[in-house]
Amino acid sequence: MAKRVLIVDDAIFMRNMIKDIFSGSGFEVVGEAANGLEAVEKYKELKPDFTTMDIVMPFKSGIEATREIVKQDPKAVIVMCSALGQESLVMEAIEAGASDFIVKPFKSEDVLSVVKKVLGDA
Amino acid sequence: MALDLRQYLSLYVAEAGDHVAAFGKELVRIEQAAASGGDPKAAVDALFRHAHSVKGMSASMQLDGVAGLAHKAEDLVDVFRKDPARIDAAAVDLLLAAGDALGAMIQAAASGGSPKPDAALVERLAAAARTYREGGARSFAGGPAVSAAAPAAAPPPATAPAQAKATARPVQVEVEIAGTCPIPAVRGFLVVKKLGALGQVVRAAPSVEELKAGRIPGKKLALVLDSGEALQTIERALGQISDIAGVAIRELEPERPPAAPAPAPAREAPAAEQSRTVRVRTEILDGFLDAVGELLLATARIREVGRALPDAARPALDEGVDRLHAIVKDLHDKVMTVRMTPLAVVTERLPRAARDVARKVGKQVDVEIRGAEIELDRAILEDLSDPLLHVLRNAVDHGIEPPHLRLLAGKSATGKVLVHARRERDRVILEIADDGKGMDPAKLRAAAVARGALQPGEAAALSDREALQLACLPGVSTADQVTDVSGRGVGLDAVKRTVEGVGGTLELDSAPGAGSRVTFRLPLTVAVQPVLLVGVGEEVLGLPIAKVHGAAHVAMSGLDRSRGAPVLAYDGELVPVHELTRLLGFPGGSRDERAVVVAEGDAGRIGLAVDALLGQHEAVLKPLGEPLDAVQGLSAVTVLGNGRPVFILDVPRLVAA
Numbered sequence: 001m002a003k004r005v006l007i008v009d010d011a012i013f014m015r016n017m018i019k020d021i022f023s024g025s026g027f028e029v030v031g032e033a034a035n036g037l038e039a040v041e042k043y044k045e046l047k048p049d050f051t052t053m054d055i056v057m058p059f060k061s062g063i064e065a066t067r068e069i070v071k072q073d074p075k076a077v078i079v080m081c082s083a084l085g086q087e088s089l090v091m092e093a094i095e096a097g098a099s100d101f102i103v104k105p106f107k108s109e110d111v112l113s114v115v116k117k118v119l120g121d122a
Numbered sequence: 123m124a125l126d127l128r129q130y131l132s133l134y135v136a137e138a139g140d141h142v143a144a145f146g147k148e149l150v151r152i153e154q155a156a157a158s159g160g161d162p163k164a165a166v167d168a169l170f171r172h173a174h175s176v177k178g179m180s181a182s183m184q185l186d187g188v189a190g191l192a193h194k195a196e197d198l199v200d201v202f203r204k205d206p207a208r209i210d211a212a213a214v215d216l217l218l219a220a221g222d223a224l225g226a227m228i229q230a231a232a233s234g235g236s237p238k239p240d241a242a243l244v245e246r247l248a249a250a251a252r253t254y255r256e257g258g259a260r261s262f263a264g265g266p267a268v269s270a271a272a273p274a275a276a277p278p279p280a281t282a283p284a285q286a287k288a289t290a291r292p293v294q295v296e297v298e299i300a301g302t303c304p305i306p307a308v309r310g311f312l313v314v315k316k317l318g319a320l321g322q323v324v325r326a327a328p329s330v331e332e333l334k335a336g337r338i339p340g341k342k343l344a345l346v347l348d349s350g351e352a353l354q355t356i357e358r359a360l361g362q363i364s365d366i367a368g369v370a371i372r373e374l375e376p377e378r379p380p381a382a383p384a385p386a387p388a389r390e391a392p393a394a395e396q397s398r399t400v401r402v403r404t405e406i407l408d409g410f411l412d413a414v415g416e417l418l419l420a421t422a423r424i425r426e427v428g429r430a431l432p433d434a435a436r437p438a439l440d441e442g443v444d445r446l447h448a449i450v451k452d453l454h455d456k457v458m459t460v461r462m463t464p465l466a467v468v469t470e471r472l473p474r475a476a477r478d479v480a481r482k483v484g485k486q487v488d489v490e491i492r493g494a495e496i497e498l499d500r501a502i503l504e505d506l507s508d509p510l511l512h513v514l515r516n517a518v519d520h521g522i523e524p525p526h527l528r529l530l531a532g533k534s535a536t537g538k539v540l541v542h543a544r545r546e547r548d549r550v551i552l553e554i555a556d557d558g559k560g561m562d563p564a565k566l567r568a569a570a571v572a573r574g575a576l577q578p579g580e581a582a583a584l585s586d587r588e589a590l591q592l593a594c595l596p597g598v599s600t601a602d603q604v605t606d607v608s609g610r611g612v613g614l615d616a617v618k619r620t621v622e623g624v625g626g627t628l629e630l631d632s633a634p635g636a637g638s639r640v641t642f643r644l645p646l647t648v649a650v651q652p653v654l655l656v657g658v659g660e661e662v663l664g665l666p667i668a669k670v671h672g673a674a675h676v677a678m679s680g681l682d683r684s685r686g687a688p689v690l691a692y693d694g695e696l697v698p699v700h701e702l703t704r705l706l707g708f709p710g711g712s713r714d715e716r717a718v719v720v721a722e723g724d725a726g727r728i729g730l731a732v733d734a735l736l737g738q739h740e741a742v743l744k745p746l747g748e749p750l751d752a753v754q755g756l757s758a759v760t761v762l763g764n765g766r767p768v769f770i771l772d773v774p775r776l777v778a779a
Contacts, residue, residue, distance in 0.1 A: 071204060074204070082305075087305050087307065087308050087336055088334065090305065090308045091308055091311050091333075091334055094308070094311060094312050094315050095315070100312065100363065100364060101308065101312070103304045103305060110364075113364060114364040117361070117362050117363065117364050118362055118363075118364075120362055
């Protein structure tokens with residue numbers, strides 16, 4: 001069965017790009033969220049196999065959202081999407097329970113490789 | 123590098139002791155919250171942090187017994203962190219017992235021992251963690267459903283993981299991060315965290331602190347994991363992490379026999395290490411860093427020259443330059459790591475110095491130092507040594523009141539000075555706070571006017587906080603009496619200049635009657651600093667980012683004017699705008715559309731009008747040689763990739779010039 005992914009990013013173009021990467025490779029994009037608040041709600045509702053999470057977002061950061069999601073579901077697989085120069089934020093996210101991270105700008109094969117590894121499918 | 127851990131022992135004992143005491147206090151708070159129907163979450167989170175801190179610092183001191191017990195306590199607290207409502211009276215009792223035991227062990231360590239925890243207590247904690255995790259607990263209201271002793275009395279469940287945990291042994295894990303990974307230190311951090319889920323990471327090189335600072339020399343990570351998991355399980359966990367080029371895992375020899383006298387092995391280990399270390403003169407290290415800085419610049423220069431080559435020849439050159447750059451960057455990181463030195467080197471002498479001043483002026487003072495283990499570039503530490511001492515003496519001489527006045531003010535007779543260092547992102551924040559009489563903004567205003575530094579009207583217009591910063595102006599002091607210790611007003615301006623010279627900033631806070639605080643914000647290293655490049659006419663100049671608040675594009679003709687000079691409304695205040703060309707004596711600056719950089723000057727923010735903002739640049743700073751070092755307003759020089767030298771501006775001096 002196709003793995004189900006929730007995409008969280010405040011930029012529509014980033015969501016579209018990530019969506020294209022996954023839907024073109026046999027994943028099912030089950031939902032999108034534009035901020036941390038939505039992310040926590042959508043996660044509860046959709047129970048995806050994994051989530052890609054932007055870090056800096058309005059209302060609630062990706063770190064805070066990660067912390068809340070992992071608290072509800074300790075097995076949640078969350079991959080942070082960071083930009084260069086956000087190293088300390090990524091480490092904060094890892095402390096909050098993120099499973100892995102990818103660094104923008106990213107290539108689709110890098111994204112897929114990180115996700116497959118973290119899901120144990122590689 | 124071999125570290126003589128004994129030099130940190132007293133600090134460790136003090137700090138770990140604080141955490142254990144706070145751990146106990148939080149437990150009491152949890153009990154109170156339960157009694158009053160409050161939410162214990164915040165207290166449980168704090169509890170976790172204290173246990174975690176004790177674990178981390180004990181492991182760093184190679185006090186594995188203390189670290190192990192703290193780890194077990196942390197595990198149990200972690201269960202409640204996920205569901206604070208589960209914590210009950212029995213768990214609080216058990217954790218209090220663990221806290222008491224930790225306190226006793228830390229005291230034993232103070233006298234040079236390497237205490238081992240009570241095995242029964244460890245097993246009770248582990249059993250309780252299992253039981254509570256499986257949901258076998260009630261709330262406080264339901265009474266202690268699980269007595270602390272019950273899980274211990276019950277035979278451990280015969281499940282495989284429990285068996286495995288019982289036979290935890292040290293496993294050496296070495297990981298090499300792939301060269302393509304853009305942020306290898308974060309990758310290393312992730313490895314430490316993932317392995318932490320399989321056991322206890324008792325040692326890591328580079329340490330978690332270093333990884334957090336972005337340092338992972340050679341992109342290699344070596345750690346020791348106390349785990350009961352099979353090697354294949356550990357390997358599989360690492361297999362789920364991307365960007366890993368190589369992994370080596372092996373079991374280490376089991377722990378030294380318990381019969382051996384405890385302190386002996388602790389001394390043997392550094393001795394064995396010492397044979398592999400050499401002392402290097404600091405000038406050689408400085409020269410080494412300088413040469414590596416030149417290499418970085420030369421590499422950037424080759425890259426720039428390569429841009430002019432025909433397209434066909436480019437890829438091969440670019441590849442070579444990329445590789446060269448990676449190697450030089452790695453070399454640079456290594457040199458920087460070697461230069462990192464714990465703050466303890468300069469804070470060690472502070473308590474004694476404070477005591478000496480106090481005795482001379484008939485006062486009583488306690489100096490507490492926190493965060494002395496934090497590391498900074500040796501060059502910064504050297505420059506910091508005197509300023510720190512000066513600020514401390516000031517605090518004792520002028521801040522702390524004589525005992526009788528303190529008692530009258532309702533304070534304890536003994537004053538307190540807290541020297542507290544902490545890491546914040548890529549900066550170190552160093553605070554020197556006293557609980558003395560504080561500084562009087564009115565006196566500072568008057569002193570500044572008396573010295574002719576300000577007009578009475580200007581002084582009156584300053585907020586109290588701004589007025590406090592006047593203490594950093596040359597010759598301004600509020601001391602009623604000049605003593606032979608301090609008070610001549612020659613100090614704080616020099617302190618501020620030194621701190622700024624290493625790329626830091628200085629701030630003063632004070633509340634009359636409650637004390638003063640001097641805050642240094644320091645970069646980890648001086649050698650490479652981010653600068654903002656600006657264009658004025660034909661020239662390019664750099665401003666240290668640490669000094670820059672922001673920038674705005676403006677029409678000069680549209681700016682408000684105050685006493686004939688342009689001012690920019692920025693962030694709720696009016697900032698005087700200076701033409702950078704005029705300050706430097708360059709021609710130009712006639713255009714109306716300009717960019718204004720808002721930077722920190724000596725007496726508040728100032729705006730510098732420039733022609734263009736050219737972006738941020740990681741600059742390898744080089745000191746100015748003669749005769750350029752005599753030019754006020756310039757602090758250093760760097761060389762851009764295109765070979766162009768760029769002067770770095772010393773903003774406060776620039777306006778004063």
